[in-house]
Amino acid sequence: MIGKACIGCGFCCRKGPCSYGGFDPVTYCKHLFWDGERWRCHLIAMSPPHAKVLSAGEGCCCGFNTYQRENRVPTPEEVEADRKADTTFHELPLRFRR
Numbered sequence: 001m002i003g004k005a006c007i008g009c010g011f012c013c014r015k016g017p018c019s020y021g022g023f024d025p026v027t028y029c030k031h032l033f034w035d036g037e038r039w040r041c042h043l044i045a046m047s048p049p050h051a052k053v054l055s056a057g058e059g060c061c062c063g064f065n066t067y068q069r070e071n072r073v074p075t076p077e078e079v080e081a082d083r084k085a086d087t088t089f090h091e092l093p094l095r096f097r098r
């Protein structure tokens with residue numbers, strides 16, 4: 001495992017979506033969803049082999065991630081509040097939408 005164990009905060013997918021990602025104005029990646037307890041990838045849920053390709057579950061190296069440091073998973077409401085406060089979000093569609 002690399003770094004700390006993944007807690008499913010979804011930070012990595014919101015800030016640096018993988019090559020399978022597709023832009024979503026609310027969750028940032030259209031495959032990212034809230035299961036009531038943590039954030040999950042729909043692609044991996046539907047096709048577990050994607051977990052290997054995406055290194056999902058192999059640890060977290062997002063040391064600058066506040067949620068990981070606090071061992072706390074943000075709710076959709078918190079993500080929405082973050083999105084509204086995040087000035088970099090408005091640049092995301094240009095880098096990410098396809």
Ligand code: SF4
Pocket residue numbers: 005006007008009010011012013059060061062065068
């Ligand atoms: S804990 Fe790390 S690897 Fe897991 S979802 Fe959050 S940022 Fe991504």
Ligand code: SF4
Pocket residue numbers: 012013014016017018019020021022029030031032033040041042043044054
């Ligand atoms: S496709 Fe899955 S692993 Fe990739 S950014 Fe989206 S939710 Fe995350």
